[in-house]
Amino acid sequence: MTKHERFLAFANFESVDRVPRRASYVSALRETMTKHLGEDPVKHFDMDDGAHANLRPPADYVVPDYWSYYPEYKDNPDFSIDYIGCGRLGCGFYHFAERISPLRNAVSFKELEEFPYPSNKGWLDDNMLAYTKKSHAEGNFVWTFAGHIYESAWQVRGYEEFLVDLLTQRDWAEYILDRFTENSIAVAEAAARCGLDCLQTGDDVANQRAMMFEPDLWREVMKPRWAKVIAAARAIKPDIHVWYHSDGNIEDILDDLVEIGITILNPVQPECLDILAVRKRMGKNLAFDGCIGTQTTFPFGSTDDMRRTVREVSEALGGLEGGLMLSPTHVLEPEVPPENVCAFFETCDTLKRDN
Numbered sequence: 001m002t003k004h005e006r007f008l009a010f011a012n013f014e015s016v017d018r019v020p021r022r023a024s025y026v027s028a029l030r031e032t033m034t035k036h037l038g039e040d041p042v043k044h045f046d047m048d049d050g051a052h053a054n055l056r057p058p059a060d061y062v063v064p065d066y067w068s069y070y071p072e073y074k075d076n077p078d079f080s081i082d083y084i085g086c087g088r089l090g091c092g093f094y095h096f097a098e099r100i101s102p103l104r105n106a107v108s109f110k111e112l113e114e115f116p117y118p119s120n121k122g123w124l125d126d127n128m129l130a131y132t133k134k135s136h137a138e139g140n141f142v143w144t145f146a147g148h149i150y151e152s153a154w155q156v157r158g159y160e161e162f163l164v165d166l167l168t169q170r171d172w173a174e175y176i177l178d179r180f181t182e183n184s185i186a187v188a189e190a191a192a193r194c195g196l197d198c199l200q201t202g203d204d205v206a207n208q209r210a211m212m213f214e215p216d217l218w219r220e221v222m223k224p225r226w227a228k229v230i231a232a233a234r235a236i237k238p239d240i241h242v243w244y245h246s247d248g249n250i251e252d253i254l255d256d257l258v259e260i261g262i263t264i265l266n267p268v269q270p271e272c273l274d275i276l277a278v279r280k281r282m283g284k285n286l287a288f289d290g291c292i293g294t295q296t297t298f299p300f301g302s303t304d305d306m307r308r309t310v311r312e313v314s315e316a317l318g319g320l321e322g323g324l325m326l327s328p329t330h331v332l333e334p335e336v337p338p339e340n341v342c343a344f345f346e347t348c349d350t351l352k353r354d355n
Helices: 003-011 027-037 109-114 126-137 150-157 159-168 170-193 215-221 223-234 251-260 275-285 303-317 338-349
Strands: 079-081 087-090 097-100 142-145 198-202 241-245 264-266 287-292 324-328
Touching: 027 338, 109 170, 126 142, 126 170, 142 170, 150 159, 150 170, 159 170, 170 198, 170 215, 170 223, 198 223, 215 223, 215 251, 223 241, 223 251, 251 275, 275 287, 275 303, 287 303, 303 324, 303 338, 324 338
Parallel strands: 142 198, 198 241, 241 264, 264 287, 287 324
Antiparallel strands: 079 087, 087 097
């Protein structure tokens, strides 16, 4: 099978020649793995991670200037601003940083309206189309990320401030959510128009044990916006797959995700969800991408633990019959032993058909 054929079979719960697999790394571990392997692990391991295509900003696009929201950090070498205008203050420990929100001190709705939200209006899909055609010709599948909605909204407003807005001044929260939804819809339509195989979406809306807020609040505020994004893509390409990410225990909204058109769930954390129970409940409505814990097996298990876990998950979920992509449940952090990463891929290599 080509990687394109394997991805479609996995997502459609059809037989695969091998259980697909992938992994990603923070920069520190990627450097460690490169030393351990003698080459970049992204090149070393044969992964089913697909090709990533993006919209292209026009030549006259100007990135908004957000520095007026952070005058006190102007000369701080550890401070940076990301693409949505959220500040990041490094703490000197690997890639970890404090998020500082530009609208953290907003006291009027007008301040929300005047904020220079990033916009992809007028962005071009020519590169996306060309790259998709090229990747398909090479036998690879293609995906794009539609962006966050809830996560981007709270990062711009401030985490506590946004949650308070949801309860006390819903129009503030919904205004910001709508601005990011507009961008997601534009990406979804372009992805479908260009023939991409998968639209990646998602927001972290749960902690280890439960949702971060009442499920009904998610249904009122976040669900209809993601439904619009997915509907916009499916109106153009009905068979496009939709991948949704949320860490934590999102058991309460699994049926809602299927209802709005999600077909692939990530990361299905074994520390937070009963993987087998979720599969039994959702059947072939949700393929899984993940299932190998980055809070347990990857950092703290032995290589034997890793091999056993990979085999058990694949066997329990019928990996060769589709519906399972094995991957770490998050980007791999610096404390993960290189030997465990190797054991993961070496065991995945054995999960294939004999013929």
